[in-house]
Amino acid sequence: MKKVMITGALGQIGSELAERLRRDLGVDNVIATDIRKPENNPTVENGHFEILDVQDYDKFLEIAKTNKVDTIIHLAALLSATAEQRPAFAWNLNMGGLMNALEVAREVGEGTKFFAPSSIAAYGPDAQPDNTPQDTVMHPTTMYGVTKVSGEMLENYYHDKYGVDTRSVRFPGLISYKVEPGGGTTDYAVDIYYEALKNKSYKSFIDKGTYMDMMYMDDAIDAIVKLMNADPSRLVHRNAFNITAMAFEPEQIAASIKRRIPDFEMGYDVDPVRQGIANSWPNAIDATDAKTEWDFSPNYDLDKMTDEMLVRLSKKFAEEGVETKVSFDTVES
Structure with missing residues (x-):
C-alpha cells in the first residue's frame, strides 16, 4: 500500500x-x-x-x-x-x-x-x-x-x-471508544461501557447466554x-x-466490568430482531487459517479490553463535559 x-x-x-x-x-x-x-x-x-x-x-x-x-x-x-x-x-x-x-x-x-x-x-x-x-x-x-x-x-x-x-x-463484533455504535447486533458490547460509566447500570438488548465473537x-x-x-x-x-480475539456472553462482559465497578448492575430488555440475528451467528469461530497464512495475532482479551475501554471513555467524557458516575485515569496493573 x-x-x-x-x-x-x-x-x-x-x-x-x-x-x-x-x-x-x-x-x-x-x-x-x-x-x-x-x-x-x-x-x-x-x-x-x-x-x-x-x-x-x-x-x-x-x-x-x-x-x-x-x-x-x-x-x-x-x-x-x-x-x-x-x-x-x-x-x-x-x-x-x-x-x-x-x-x-x-x-x-x-x-x-x-x-x-x-x-x-x-x-x-x-x-x-x-x-x-x-x-x-x-x-x-x-x-x-x-x-x-x-x-x-x-x-x-x-x-x-x-x-x-x-x-x-x-x-466479529468490533468494540471501540472513539466512534459510537451504528446499528450492529454486537453493539451492546459497546453500549455497555458507555452506560457503566454514566449510570453504573445497563439493560442488554441481547439475552443472557448468547455467545458471539468480539474484537x-x-x-x-x-x-x-x-x-x-x-x-x-x-x-x-x-x-x-x-478472525476473532474472544467470544463471550453478556454476563461475562458484565463480570469483567464489575472487576472495576463493583456496584455495576445489568438487566435485560431483549430486542427480538437483534436477538434473532445473534442466534443465527456462530458462538465462536476458528481463526487458524488467518494465523497460518498471514500471522494474525490479536493482543486484547476481554479483561484487557475492558480496562482500556473504561479508561479511554473516561477521558473522552471528561473532555466532552459528559457527566459520569465513575471515572478512571489509568489502567490497573
Missing part, C-alpha cells in the same frame, strides 16, 4: 483506519471519503477528505484516478440490524457499492489492492456453532449476511477474472494493515479469513 482510498471513512472502522494509515503512509497518501462531511470531525479535518456516494460510479472512479490510488479499502455498508429494517436499500448499497468499488479497482489497473470486510453474519444457523471452520456451509438468514457472503464470492471473482488483489476478513478495534485495524501488507503468495483463502 502506497496511496489508499477509503470509503465509509466516517464509520466505526473507517475513522480509526484513516488515522492509522495517515500515520503509516503520510497524510497526503490517504484519501478518506464518505457520503457526508460533518464539521469538527478529525477524519475530515486532519487530511484529504472528499464527499462520495459509493453508488455514484463516475465520481468514485474520478477520485481514484485523480489521486492515482493503488489500494481501495471499501467500508461503506449498512449494518446488520439496520439492514433488516431496510432490506432493499441494504442490498442496493452493500452490493451496488461493492460492485462499483471493484469496477473502479479493475479500471485503476491490474494488481490494485482491494479490501472490503465480510462478517461472521455470512455463516447463518446451519454452520457448526462452535469452532466454526473457515470453509463450511454458509446459509445466512439476514440481508446483511446475504450481502456479505455474496460479497466474498464477488471479490473472489474479480481476483480470478481481472487480477484485482482482493483480500478480506470476516469481522477490540485496535486489533481489527492491525489485522487490516497486516493482511494488506502480507505476501500474496501465502494467501490461500483471500475472501474471507475468519
Whole structure:
C-alpha cells in the first residue's frame, strides 16, 4: 500500500483506519471519503477528505484516478440490524457499492489492492456453532449476511477474472471508544461501557447466554494493515479469513466490568430482531487459517479490553463535559 482510498471513512472502522494509515503512509497518501462531511470531525479535518456516494460510479472512479490510488479499502455498508429494517436499500448499497468499488479497482489497473470486510453474519444457523471452520456451509438468514457472503464470492471473482488483489476478513463484533455504535447486533458490547460509566447500570438488548465473537478495534485495524501488507503468495483463502480475539456472553462482559465497578448492575430488555440475528451467528469461530497464512495475532482479551475501554471513555467524557458516575485515569496493573 502506497496511496489508499477509503470509503465509509466516517464509520466505526473507517475513522480509526484513516488515522492509522495517515500515520503509516503520510497524510497526503490517504484519501478518506464518505457520503457526508460533518464539521469538527478529525477524519475530515486532519487530511484529504472528499464527499462520495459509493453508488455514484463516475465520481468514485474520478477520485481514484485523480489521486492515482493503488489500494481501495471499501467500508461503506449498512449494518446488520439496520439492514433488516431496510432490506432493499441494504442490498442496493452493500452490493451496488461493492460492485462499483471493484469496477473502479479493475479500471485503476491490474494488481490494485482491494479490501472490503465480510462478517461472521455470512455463516447463518446451519454452520457448526462452535469452532466454526473457515470453509463450511454458509446459509445466512439476514440481508446483511446475504450481502456479505455474496460479497466474498464477488471479490473472489474479480481476483480470478481481472487480477484485482482482493483480500478480506470476516469481522466479529468490533468494540471501540472513539466512534459510537451504528446499528450492529454486537453493539451492546459497546453500549455497555458507555452506560457503566454514566449510570453504573445497563439493560442488554441481547439475552443472557448468547455467545458471539468480539474484537477490540485496535486489533481489527492491525489485522487490516497486516493482511494488506502480507505476501500474496501465502494467501490461500483471500475472501474471507475468519478472525476473532474472544467470544463471550453478556454476563461475562458484565463480570469483567464489575472487576472495576463493583456496584455495576445489568438487566435485560431483549430486542427480538437483534436477538434473532445473534442466534443465527456462530458462538465462536476458528481463526487458524488467518494465523497460518498471514500471522494474525490479536493482543486484547476481554479483561484487557475492558480496562482500556473504561479508561479511554473516561477521558473522552471528561473532555466532552459528559457527566459520569465513575471515572478512571489509568489502567490497573
